[in-house]
Amino acid sequence: MPYLRAAFTFTLFLLMTSCKRAPEPGQSSxxxxxxxxxxxxxxPVPAPxxxxxxxxxxxxxxxxxxENFERLENSGPMRKAxxxxxxxxxxxxxxxxxxxxxxxxxGGSLDANVExxxxxxxxxxxxxxxxxxxxxxGLNQHVVEIEEGTYKSxxxxxxxxxxxxxxxxIGAIVTAPNGNWFFKMTGxxxxxxxxxxxxxxxxxxxxxx
Numbered sequence: 001m002p003y004l005r006a007a008f009t010f011t012l013f014l015l016m017t018s019c020k021r022a023p024e025p026g027q028s029s030x031x032x033x034x035x036x037x038x039x040x041x042x043x044p045v046p047a048p049x050x051x052x053x054x055x056x057x058x059x060x061x062x063x064x065x066x067e068n069f070e071r072l073e074n075s076g077p078m079r080k081a082x083x084x085x086x087x088x089x090x091x092x093x094x095x096x097x098x099x100x101x102x103x104x105x106x107g108g109s110l111d112a113n114v115e116x117x118x119x120x121x122x123x124x125x126x127x128x129x130x131x132x133x134x135x136x137x138g139l140n141q142h143v144v145e146i147e148e149g150t151y152k153s154x155x156x157x158x159x160x161x162x163x164x165x166x167x168x169x170i171g172a173i174v175t176a177p178n179g180n181w182f183f184k185m186t187g188x189x190x191x192x193x194x195x196x197x198x199x200x201x202x203x204x205x206x207x208x209x
Contacts, residue, residue: 060139060176063205065198069097078102080181087191095187095195104179113182114144117171121149122163137207140175148189168192172203181206 064071068086075082078100085095100107107113118129128147135141151167168189174181185192185199 059178059209060174060181060206061209062202062207065195065202068195068198069202085185085187085191085195087188088194091188091191093188095185095191097183097185097199100182100184101179107180107182110142110173110180113173113180114142114171117144117169117184118146120152121146121167121169122152124149134203136204139206139208141203141206142173142175143203144171145169151186153186170196170199172199174203174206177208 064083070084070086072082072084074080079098080101081097081099083097085097087094108116114131118124124146128149130145130147132143132145133140134143146169148166148168151164151169152161153164166189167186170185170192172183174183183199183203185195
């Protein structure tokens with residue numbers, strides 16, 4: 001009996017060892033590790049370039065006279081240009097040319113401004129005031145000319161007006177897409193008369209921007 005028991009035990013051992021087969025080539029004896037989930041972070045999309053704000057349309061440009069008109073610094077936001085106009089011999093002082101713009105629908109009507117300009121003079125004969133219409137580069141212009149009178153210089157609220165005899169005025173109201181523009185030249189009559197052609201040439205150059 002001991003012999004049979006030993007033989008049985010040996011046979012059982014052989015059977016158990018034969019069941020432990022070597023792993024197949026390319027296979028691991030251990031369970032494969034779980035695959036790592038890779039989440040790629042998308043690259044940030046660049047923000048679109050900010051477009052430059054559109055320039056406001058409807059402005060005007062013009063060409064300065066070649067001589068006798070010196071452009072100066074402006075004295076206020078509504079005064080878009082200022083010029084010292086060189087006097088001619090015999091006149092006491094230089095003439096001034098100012099260009100104003102108050103915005104679309106601002107600055108008053110055409111007739112109101114003409115009457116205001118005329119009201120700045122005294123001693124003007126009725127036939128000494130001329131009004132005319134003209135156009136340049138598609139823009140309508142209304143011109144008023146005062147040949148001679150006593151000009152009450154100064155702006156409203158800017159102190160007492162100083163009367164200046166023998167002065168003249170050439171004013172033009174240019175109707176532009178963004179409202180009226182006001183060109184006003186005042187000074188001693190001989191200088192105003194002498195610089196009239198240059199001013200009209202300047203008005204001929206006015207065009208929408």
